[in-house]
Amino acid sequence: MHGRRLATTEALIAVVSPESQGVLDTLESIAADRDIGLEAVDVGTDIDRVYDEDTATLGVTIGGDGTFFEGVKTFAPRGIPVLGVNTGTLSFLARVEPEDLDAALEETLSGRATVDNRQQxxxxxxxxxxxxxxxxxxxxxxxxxxxxxxxxxxxxxxxxxxxxxxxxxxxxxxxxxxxxxxxxxxxxxxxxxxxxxxxxxxxxxxxxxxxxxxxxxxxxxxxxxxxxxxxxxxxxxxxxxxxxxxxxxxxxxAETPAHIVRTSYDDHFFTAITKKLGWDVRSEDGRPLRPDADRVRRTRFARRGRDAGSLSTSADVAHLLDEESFPPEHPIRRALEVAIEAAQSAGEPLRELHGRVESVTYKTDKTDIVTEADRQADRIITTTIATEFPDHGIFSEESGHRERSGPYTWVIDPLDGTGNFAHGNPNYAISIALAIDDTPVIGVVYVPETDELFAAVDGGEAWQNGNPLRTTSRERLDESMLLSGYDPDGSFLANFYQQTRGVRRLGSAALNLCYLASGSADAVWEYDTYPWDVAAGLVIARAAGSRVTDARGAPFAFDLETDTRKELLGSNGPLHPSLLSHLDSGVVNSASRQDG
Missing domain, CATH: 2.60.200.30 (Probable inorganic polyphosphate/atp-NAD kinase; domain 2)
Structure with missing residues (x-):
């Protein structure tokens, strides 16, 4: 679980040991200041009367490790992350001291804490x-x-x-x-x-x-x-x-893990065992024995100490952007880090609910299924972005358009492939793009079920889990594999199935473009697309060398108009002329009618 998910917290439930009323009073004041609901129960008491499964909840234990164990027993079956506040003696698991509670909770609720998935x-x-x-x-x-x-x-x-x-x-x-x-x-x-x-x-x-x-x-x-x-x-x-x-x-x-919140105000694991268990490879005060140990451990995470601002989990960005063109303070670097963190964090509830969705509602198009997972993922992504970039616009398929005060707009599809998702098919993805003046410049597509992360920046390279991507170089249709999006009357399939090595339909435009970029397909046809369907995939496909046009060969024109659907033809480049020549009037006219 990623800490960014914590930023969507709507309520707190505290499990409180005897003689911890003073710390509970502090927690009540903190919750009131942040306008977050708080319910407190005595340790050992069931929380059913105060817990709402539709509300994003953070569990807090106030006591020693015994109270923490009871909290885990209470919260883990419900998937609730738990933050342990230490008012005990030998507290090895509850590591936040009462005097750090305000700062630790602020770090948690801003999404900058981390969450350990502990095996039970x-x-x-x-x-x-x-x-x-x-x-x-x-x-x-x-x-x-x-x-x-x-x-x-x-x-x-x-x-x-x-x-x-x-x-x-x-x-x-x-x-x-x-x-x-x-x-x-x-x-x-x-x-x-x-x-x-x-x-x-x-x-x-x-x-x-x-x-x-x-x-x-x-x-x-x-x-x-x-x-x-x-x-x-x-x-x-x-x-x-x-x-x-x-x-x-x-x-x-156990199949269900315990989700334990860790902040920069906790002792790290080896510091904790030094203090509690006499770990003797350090000095008595917990400092390293080697005089040059500080130099050795100077990584981004070891340095973080109590600086919440440096709590980044996106080391993936290091191989995507060179420091000469994108130094650490460059806004594009930070935006890419946040996009990756948001996508990976949103992937967790999707994995949890995948194939187990109990309630399904529909949008105007019956094939576009909206699930609770869709809403959870959207809330995580939009909350993360709004927290980091309050002046940026957000254009999400799920939650609509928030106007921007500058040139930046985030274009989000929190669950591309909802039909697949609801039926247990793994071909779904999270798509996040950043557009500057209506031009996508950052693209991140994350596939929760396979843990594939596709990412690119306009003008740079495209990557998949640290490996650079390039399109294929095939020029002949009879050697090529094609992907198709929505093909209502089967025109694209009829025109190309016999001419190629096959036409496949995955049910996700974002994945189609990523697989074009990775060489898993030679071309992609989309009958109609919305901006959120293709914004991130466009950046990734183009960075990998793809050519993307409309059905007539004109460059694909991306815009942020919510009521505009566009056909899209993407290829490895060399194959494009053959594709255009085989797109007969039936395919082109069908797409044109939809545009009109």
Whole structure:
């Protein structure tokens, strides 16, 4: 999850531990100043009465790590990100101190914080089905008599493989977040937990010196069968039960992550373990031991400290723009960074809802489906851009036109390929362009399902995930693959299917132009387009060497008129004359009627 999504927050829900009223009072004042709703509940209380699933919500915990765990248990199943404020003692997860709350929340609500997707662990057995952030522990039942057996035996399987018999006080299956607790005490490795998807099986007080911790993929199904009764605990006993001999315990990585907000006011992970756990590769005050360490770690992210203004996650821009033409302070560089961040952030709710859309409404055209995902993505993108560039105009398919006070207008299609999206097809994309005086100069197209990022700046090169793009050089139709947009009477298909190696229809104009740029197709035909359909793709296709015209060969004329649809013919260049000669009057006249 990207922090830009936090900028759309509409409400706060606080889970509050006892004796934290003073910090809650501060939070109430901050929320009132920002005109954001706030509901507070005692730790352990259900939030159903105060939670609205249609409202973009940020969870806040006020307490120690125990309160934070309860907050995660409450917020994670609902997909709510959580910010932990520390009023406890040994707080390893809740890292914002009360005196930094105002500044940390400001950074969060402006979309400049980051969000870690923390792996959770899920367990299911007779009498208990639960999810934990740290670990699941299976241990022996304490004997009633001092002379009774004090160890337990556990048969353990990973998927269909027998791992072996564990004899000792039990075992822990921990997440990367939980690797610094029980796992560390049992000589397990420390995992760097940020966006780390794994689980590890750690024997506890084993009686065999060769038994070691094992790291596994979160999809691994660990099955445990106690040889005798055992106690099952989740996250230090917050959920627990007793299991009988030979009962099956199924443990695996949870499908739902915990979304943990991190600000520049938090201690970084290794600083936290230095302070809390005595990590001895640093000095006692947490500073590096190497005298030149500051020079070594001078990257954009390591320098950020408490400077919210430098919290950028778009290192992708480095390979797109050379510093001589576009120095760090150049407005185009910053605009491209923001466009990439906004597109990637908006991709997250689209992935979450893809194929699972429950309610669908329609625009005037029945094939243009608007989903809740469409609205969420639009809100993330427009909020991000409006926050960074309040003087820029915004022209979005979903939310309409906001007038500009200068030459800059952002042209946005938050979900290009909505029909595909609603039916579970992965061919959909986010399209974001910046136009100066009605000429697109920045294009970003992001494909959430494949994590493909296409980007270009007018006059520069086009790139896909760091790799430069160029069109093909084919000149013959019979060697070429074509893409078609909306083709109402099949004219384009009829004219070109037999003459080429095929005509394909993806259902996304933005993707069509990107695949033309990447060489995955040799030409593209669009019967009619709106500005938001093609603004970003035009920049990318042209930067890769494409030729883009109307059906008669005149240069494609982009404009921001909402009621104007235009046909578009794009090619690798050498193929263009053959394409124009085969566009018979039926295709051209059909498009002309639509223009008229």
């Amino acid at each position: 662990v899920a367990v299911k057995t007779d009498g208990l089905e639960a999810t934990g952030l740290n670990e699941v522990m299976v241990q022996h039942v304490p004997p009633q008599s001092p002379i009774d057996r004090k160890v337990t035996r556990l048969d353990v399987f990973a998927n269909d493989e027998y791992v072996g018999e564990f004899e000792g006080t039990g075992l822990a299956v921990s997440t990367p977040t939980g690797s610094t607790g029980i796992s560390l005490s049992a000589n397990g490795p420390i995992h760097y937990p940020v966006n780390n998807q794994s689980i590890q099986l750690v024997p506890l007080h084993t009686h065999q010196i060769g038994v070691r911790p094992v790291v596994m993929a979160p999809s691994t199904e660990i099955r445990v069968y106690p040889v005798g009764p055992a106690i099952l605990q989740v996250d230090g006993g917050r959920m627990y039960t007793t299991v009988a001999e030979d009962d099956e315990i199924l443990i695996t990585g």
